[in-house]
């Protein structure tokens with residue numbers, strides 16, 4: 484039996500990951516503002532991931548109820564993220580900047596800390612997967628916040644891999660997917676995001692992957708965690 488803790492399961496890839504893990508008979512803890520999943524093996528922690536308040540207590544309570552299950556592996560998937568604010572840096576307010584960084588960068592770091600501390604005594608394989616992007620490794624005009632947060636998260640993951648030899652730690656690039664994040668990107672003004680037409684074409688040409696396919700690839704990689712040998716995986720190199 485394996486346990487998956489997944490952030491941002493209201494929609495998009497996070498929802499597909501929760502559904503896939505449950506379909507395969509695993510136990511899931513979801514963390515986010517809302518979640519449509521109803522299943523006996525599913526625990527929902529309602530939480531705004533822009534804030535740390537009481538998250539420790541909520542996570543510890545959920546984990547303490549599952550402690551006796553003797554999982555062979557427990558996974559933390561830091562999936563929740565936002566792409567906004569998009570545009571010129573001088574137009575971003577402190578709230579825009581801090582809220583983006585809280586969700587995309589500080590929360591995955593904080594959750595990793597809570598996860599490692601809460602499960603210190605659990606005798607099983609621990610796996611931490613952080614959702615990455617091509618934006619983590621190359622600058623994109625108008626996406627300074629998203630590139631910076633994803634690049635920071637990649638560096639954090641790489642540091643963690645060096646520090647925690649007994650924990651499997653990886654960055655996972657899901658590629659472009661047909662989600663609300665892509666709708667938000669397509670809605671941008673060309674003045675704010677010079678490459679917007681490329682992203683509109685991706686949708687018109689049906690080149691956005693369905694999230695259930697991507698979720699199958701990631702859950703397969705994680706459930707067969709003995710095979711994880713590096714800390715960067717791209718969906719293109721995986722099979723379902």
Ligand SMILES: NC(=O)c1ccc[n+]([C@@H]2O[C@H](COP(=O)([O-])OP(=O)(O)OC[C@H]3O[C@@H](n4cnc5c(N)ncnc54)[C@H](OP(=O)(O)O)[C@@H]3O)[C@@H](O)[C@H]2O)c1
Pocket residue numbers: 490491492493494495496497514515516517530531532533561562563564565586614615616617656657658659660661662663664665
């Ligand atoms: N879509 C792509 O093409 C693409 C490409 C490369 C990488 N990625 C990465 O893949 C991951 C999943 O993306 P996606 O496309 O599935 O995104 P999405 O459809 O926009 O879903 C994002 C999820 O994050 C949650 N979230 C955002 N802010 C939150 C907050 N303050 N508190 C709680 N939950 C919050 C959302 O919940 P609410 O519904 O409550 O807002 C939602 O469940 C992200 O890490 C993204 O950066 C996506």
